[in-house]
Amino acid sequence: MFDNFRGSGTAALTVPPMDGAFRPNLAIEAAPVAAACEEPDNVVVAGDAVFFSSKGRLLRLAGEGRAEIVQEFPEPITAMAGAADGALALARESKGVTFIGGARAALKPPAVECGQGGITAMAFIGDDKLAVAVGSEDNAPDEWRRDLMELRRSGSVWLCDVASGNAKKMAGGLGYAYGVVPDDSGCLIVSEAWRAKLTRIDASGGGTTALDNLPAYPSRIVRDSDGGYWLALFAPRNQLVEFVLRERGYRERMIREIAPENWVSPTLAPHDSPLNPMQEGGQKIGGAIKPWAPSFSYGLVARLDRNLQPEYSLHSRANGRRHGVTSVAERDKRLFATSKGGGVLVDMSLQ
Amino acid sequence: MNGLAAAELDARPRTVAGDDLLIMRDVTKEYYGVPAIKDVTFTLRRGEVHSLVGENGAGKSTLTKMLSGVTTPTRGAIVLDGKEVDIQSPSQARELGIVMVFQETSLVPSMTVAQNLFLGDEKTFNTLRPLYIAAQVFLSSLNFDVNPWAQVATLGAAKKQMVEIGRAVRQNARVIIFDEPTASLTPEEKSHFFALIKRLRDRGVSVIFISHALEEALFISDRITVLRDGEHVITDEASKFDREKIVRAMVGRQLTSELYSIHRARQARRRGPTVLSVENLSMGKAVRNNSFTVYGGQITGQFGLIGSGRTETAKIVAGVLKRDFFHGGAVRIEGRPVRYRVPRQAVRDGIIYVTEDRKVEGFFETMSIGENLQVAHLAASRRGVPVLRMREAQQLYEFWKPKLSIRAMSDAAKVIELSGGNQQKVVIAKSLLQRPKVVIFDEPTRGVDVGAIAEIHHLINELADEGMAVVVISSYLPEILNLSDRILVFRAGRVVEEFEPGTSDETVMYAAVH
Numbered sequence: 001m002f003d004n005f006r007g008s009g010t011a012a013l014t015v016p017p018m019d020g021a022f023r024p025n026l027a028i029e030a031a032p033v034a035a036a037c038e039e040p041d042n043v044v045v046a047g048d049a050v051f052f053s054s055k056g057r058l059l060r061l062a063g064e065g066r067a068e069i070v071q072e073f074p075e076p077i078t079a080m081a082g083a084a085d086g087a088l089a090l091a092r093e094s095k096g097v098t099f100i101g102g103a104r105a106a107l108k109p110p111a112v113e114c115g116q117g118g119i120t121a122m123a124f125i126g127d128d129k130l131a132v133a134v135g136s137e138d139n140a141p142d143e144w145r146r147d148l149m150e151l152r153r154s155g156s157v158w159l160c161d162v163a164s165g166n167a168k169k170m171a172g173g174l175g176y177a178y179g180v181v182p183d184d185s186g187c188l189i190v191s192e193a194w195r196a197k198l199t200r201i202d203a204s205g206g207g208t209t210a211l212d213n214l215p216a217y218p219s220r221i222v223r224d225s226d227g228g229y230w231l232a233l234f235a236p237r238n239q240l241v242e243f244v245l246r247e248r249g250y251r252e253r254m255i256r257e258i259a260p261e262n263w264v265s266p267t268l269a270p271h272d273s274p275l276n277p278m279q280e281g282g283q284k285i286g287g288a289i290k291p292w293a294p295s296f297s298y299g300l301v302a303r304l305d306r307n308l309q310p311e312y313s314l315h316s317r318a319n320g321r322r323h324g325v326t327s328v329a330e331r332d333k334r335l336f337a338t339s340k341g342g343g344v345l346v347d348m349s350l351q
Numbered sequence: 352m353n354g355l356a357a358a359e360l361d362a363r364p365r366t367v368a369g370d371d372l373l374i375m376r377d378v379t380k381e382y383y384g385v386p387a388i389k390d391v392t393f394t395l396r397r398g399e400v401h402s403l404v405g406e407n408g409a410g411k412s413t414l415t416k417m418l419s420g421v422t423t424p425t426r427g428a429i430v431l432d433g434k435e436v437d438i439q440s441p442s443q444a445r446e447l448g449i450v451m452v453f454q455e456t457s458l459v460p461s462m463t464v465a466q467n468l469f470l471g472d473e474k475t476f477n478t479l480r481p482l483y484i485a486a487q488v489f490l491s492s493l494n495f496d497v498n499p500w501a502q503v504a505t506l507g508a509a510k511k512q513m514v515e516i517g518r519a520v521r522q523n524a525r526v527i528i529f530d531e532p533t534a535s536l537t538p539e540e541k542s543h544f545f546a547l548i549k550r551l552r553d554r555g556v557s558v559i560f561i562s563h564a565l566e567e568a569l570f571i572s573d574r575i576t577v578l579r580d581g582e583h584v585i586t587d588e589a590s591k592f593d594r595e596k597i598v599r600a601m602v603g604r605q606l607t608s609e610l611y612s613i614h615r616a617r618q619a620r621r622r623g624p625t626v627l628s629v630e631n632l633s634m635g636k637a638v639r640n641n642s643f644t645v646y647g648g649q650i651t652g653q654f655g656l657i658g659s660g661r662t663e664t665a666k667i668v669a670g671v672l673k674r675d676f677f678h679g680g681a682v683r684i685e686g687r688p689v690r691y692r693v694p695r696q697a698v699r700d701g702i703i704y705v706t707e708d709r710k711v712e713g714f715f716e717t718m719s720i721g722e723n724l725q726v727a728h729l730a731a732s733r734r735g736v737p738v739l740r741m742r743e744a745q746q747l748y749e750f751w752k753p754k755l756s757i758r759a760m761s762d763a764a765k766v767i768e769l770s771g772g773n774q775q776k777v778v779i780a781k782s783l784l785q786r787p788k789v790v791i792f793d794e795p796t797r798g799v800d801v802g803a804i805a806e807i808h809h810l811i812n813e814l815a816d817e818g819m820a821v822v823v824i825s826s827y828l829p830e831i832l833n834l835s836d837r838i839l840v841f842r843a844g845r846v847v848e849e850f851e852p853g854t855s856d857e858t859v860m861y862a863a864v865h
Contacts, residue, residue, distance in 0.1 A: 012688070014630035014681040017642035019849050020622060020837070213628065213686065239631060309624065 013246070015237040016215040021302065021310035027348060028299045028316040028325065028337065034347035035059070035067035040338040042220075043329045043345060046082030046101070050329060050336055052345055053077035058090065058100070061336070061345070071100070078141045081122035081130065082329075089130055091119035093140060097132065097160075110160035110167045116140065117147075117154070121179045121191075121220050125159075131188050132158040132167070133177035145265045147176060148194055149244075149251050157190050157201060171201045179221040181229065189229070189308065191218035196237060198308055210308045216300050217266060220327040228311070229304040230328045232337065235266030238294035267297045268324025269341030297323035301337050314348065322346060372397045372557050373418070373526060378427030380413050387413045390427070391583045393576060395526065398555045400548060402568035402589070405578035406601055406803065411561050412770070414578070415528045418559075419451035420444035448525030452515050452532055460504035464490075464497055464514050468521060493517055494543045507657060512536060516544070520551070527551065528559040531771075531797075533567055536657070545571055563799060565594050577601055619836040619852050623647030625686070626820035627702070627789050629668060632680035637663040639844035640680070645789060645822055650815045652835025653824045655863050660844035661824045662707060665791045669704035670697035684788065698730055701788030705778055707797060707824070716767035720757065720777050721748035723766055727781035751780040756806055772803025779810065789820040796830060808834060828856050 018024055035052075037059070043052040050061040056073040058080075079091040087102030097109045097119065110130060112119060115137030123131045137154040139147040155174030160167040175194035183189050188201045189210060197212035198221070216233035224230050244251060244264045254263055261267070262275050299316025316322035316339065324341025335348045373395040380388040388410040395401050403411045416422045418429065420438040428435050431447060438444050441451075458467045465486035486499035495513040503511060512532060519527050529548075533541050548558055548571055562568050568575055572589040577600040584600045627645035632638055638660045645651050653661045666672040668682055670691025681688050684700050691697045694704070714723045721744030728747060751757065755776040757769075766777055775795065782790060792811060796804045811834060815821045825831050831838055838850040840862040848862040 012630070012681040015642075016628060016630055017644055017846070019642070019839070019846070020625075020644045020646055023849050213683070311622075 013239050013242045015239055015242060016213045018215045022215055022313050024315045024317050026317065027314035028301065028322050028346060029320040031346040031348045033065060033344045034061055034336060035065065035345040036343055037067065038343060039340050040343065040345045041326050041340050042077060042080035043327045043336045043338045044080045044082035045329045045331045046088050047084065047086030050331055051080065051082060051088060052338055053080060079119045079122045081124050083124045089122050091122060093118050104162055107162060108165035110165050112158045112160065112167045120177060123181050125182045128162050130160040130162055131180045131182065132160055133180040133190060135176045135178055144176065145260050145263060146255065149255055149263065149265055157188060170205050171207055178219040181221045181223060189221060191221050191231065193217040193219065216298060222329055224330050227306050229308060230330060231302045231304055232325045232328045233300040233302060234268060234324050234326050236295055236298040240294050241265060270297050270323060297341055299323045299325045299339055301325055301328050370396050372432060374430040376428045376430065378417065378424045380417060380422060381425045387581050389581045395557045395559060397557060398552050399573040400552055400558045400560055400571050402560045402562065402572040402575045403578065404565065404568055404575060404597055404601060409578040410581040411578055412530060415451060415530060415559060415561065418444065418449055419528060445522060450519045450522050450524035451528040452519045452530065458503045458511055458514055462503060463499065464501050464503060465499035467503055467514055468518055489521065490517060493520065493547055524556065526557045530561045533562060533564060565597050620649045620815060622649055623818060628683040629664065630681040632664060632667060632674060632682065634663060634667055634672065634674045634679065637844055638667065641845040643839050643846045645820045647820045648815060648818045649836040650811060650821045650823055650834050652831040652838045653822060653841060654828060654831045654838060654859055655841030657826065659841035661841045662793055665704055665793055665824060669702050669791060670694040671704060695730060698785050703782040703785060703787035703790045705782050705790065705792045705795060707793035714766045714777055717765050719763050719765060721745050723777055724748060724751060724781055724784060728784055747784065755780050755810065772799040775799055775807065789822065790814060791822040793824045794826065795823060828859060832856060
């Protein structure tokens with residue numbers, strides 16, 4: 001009660017600093033563009049190919065800045081996973097999981113219960129298992145902002161048997177499960193966006209915090225070629241949003257009366273609308289124009305070591321455009337990241 | 352005497368009849384039969400700036416304390432204006448026109464700046480407005496930006512130093528002794544200070560200038576005297592010295608390149624786990640929404656100008672200062688939010704702050720080294736009744752003395768009798784025996800000689816190598832560039848930039864200023 005009164009302890013309106021491993025740079029902003037399209041997302045490596053999605057389209061990177069359409073669906077693709085044999089698992093809004101390519105194409109889709117929500121991330125575990133993350137059972141994936149503002153904690157993680165289609169719920173009550181990947185010990189690492197942390201879920205469904213206090217909301221996580229991890233973080237945390245999240249009356253009225261794109265909430269792209277007065281100011285410091293208002297969007301990818309501790313990170317800063325990085329994939333010492341807000345798939349050398 | 356030519360060693364102070372205002376002839380000062388100064392002859396001409404340089408313990412402070420009446424010589428004579436004088440007290444020295452500006456300020460903290468300036472010289476009740484107006488005019492004439500209405504306790508080290516200097520200038524002294532006057536001044540404040548010294552010289556005032564910043568001594572002095580181990584080594588015109596020559600005379604070997612080889616290729620240590628995280632910390636105007644992280648196994652250098660909020664942030668983290676009651680931000684130690692009301696809680700959690708103001712906050716000056724160490728040990732332990740045990744104090748002393756190369760004239764020597772560098776080593780020993788997780792060194796080498804600087808730097812590096820999280824706050828950029836594995840730059844109460852080692856000093860300074 002005392003903490004709530006004076007804003008300290010668990011009620012402190014603070015966000016972790018972007019320093020040390022999260023020291024800002026321009027790596028994402030300066031990276032070459034592999035493909036430009038509307039809302040790129042879900043970049044995965046399947047076999048030797050790099051696939052990604054753009055709303056309902058499944059695309060394959062064909063090199064030299066070109067991408068070719070593999071398949072087109074009426075519904076947006078919400079999650080993808082790639083297997084070593086070139087097969088793809090693909091989740092579409094309100095349609096569940098389907099397999100594309102390889103022998104799995106004819107298999108029964110896993111029976112994952114999503115409620116009103118949808119699948120946000122998937123990862124193959126060997127040849128016969130598929131880990132599935134459901135962001136929220138209350139809101140569809142494209143309603144993620146509403147899910148945050150309603151303080152929902154209804155995400156879940158499922159372990160599916162590919163051959164039989166059986167699915168077992170490993171954990172529920174997650175704060176928007178937006179990424180899942182197996183670790184070396186057979187546990188699942190789940191990124192809980194609204195809790196800004198990574199949770200390790202063991203075979204019995206028990207969860208422990210693997211990394212917390214992240215400066216941004218985490219999304220997809222994948223293994224890298226050196227045994228570590230790549231973590232995409234899709235929007236920055238800031239004190240204003242943390243404050244709004246504590247103000248119930250304000251949030252309810254905002255949800256009721258204001259269009260979602262003008263909410264005080266994280267976004268995937270910088271605000272351009274004059275209806276959003278927070279972005280209209282700026283000040284000149286050290287010869288550079290710096291935004292007056294806190295940034296609601298940002299581009300960030302973090303490299304984590306085997307123990308899930310951050311080593312370094314790649315950024316598109318507040319004054320950049322390649323924000324809202326939702327997925328990342330590594331192939332042949334090259335890192336691909338989708339800037340959903342910036343409308344590009346970037347290709348960064350890791351040499 | 353290594354490294355010095357015989358001709359240099361023979362260069363005794365020149366005493367020109369009629370030109371010398373002050374002569375100290377074959378002066379010796381002994382404590383407990385051990386000489387701190389031995390047969391030193393020192394001369395000061397009218398209207399000259401004379402620098403005294405030497406390692407800590409070389410005898411500079413002892414020599415000047417005899418001049419200012421703090422101590423008296425065991426043997427030898429002091430001649431002022433051709434007459435032998437017996438200076439028994441500071442007030443007698445002041446009457447003779449000799450004023451000393453101390454290395455650690457000697458102001459009355461509960462009084463205002465104006466009251467301190469006119470202390471002992473009040474013409475009427477010292478709370479009256481004319482006093483403040485006179486103080487304002489006087490401070491403005493020195494180009495010192497200090498509010499005469501401010502209570503001294505609320506001032507930072509630099510402003511306290513300005514008041515101290517102002518007080519000496521006000522007393523129209525013939526000889527002013529400055530002991531490390533520039534240690535806490537910003538570059539801009541230093542240039543004002545040097546202009547002030549030149550004005551004093553032009554008015555015929557003789558200045559004795561003690562500084563470990565050798566470039567300053569070379570820049571401002573007419574003559575330089577080097578002392579080593581209580582003995583006179585060399586006195587000559589400043590134009591005949593360079594930095595290397597002074598250092599050779601001071602330590603008998605070449606040290607400069609070992610100390611601040613800022614262009615030396617150095618591999619930054621690998622980042623360890625997050626030990627300390629400061630998030631959106633605020634306290635008045637001093638600390639404004641400040642955030643940074645400190646990692647284990649690394650030295651995190653914190654650079655900034657005076658008043659940039661480095662010390663205040665460190666003091667809040669260590670429980671010395673309280674942060675804002677409302678929305679003061681968060682401090683996490685190994686992920687756990689903490690909020691301290693007193694430093695003892697922080698000490699028990701493993702946060703140690705090695706103060707920049709060691710004389711006031713660092714130790715009990717009238718206690719011995721062992722007693723000081725035992726007090727720190729008691730503070731860290733959870734023993735029921737804190738009782739000083741002489742045997743334990745002696746054991747602690749015997750353990751830490753060789754480990755940190757603490758040099759004292761006797762085992763029972765009080766800390767106040769030690770040189771600045773050795774006092775600093777006592778403060779560091781006190782901190783380390785509390786087995787910290789994170790150590791914050793605030794200006795660890797301020798007022799410390801080059802030999803002790805090397806030892807303290809070595810110790811700081813050792814701590815980081817052992818996996819400890821180390822923070823070094825310094826206003827001396829070469830020190831930050833040389834020691835740090837990462838550099839955080841403070842400006843206006845918060846961290847504004849982070850740099851890697853190897854960054855040019857211009858870049859770091861630009862971030863600190865603009």
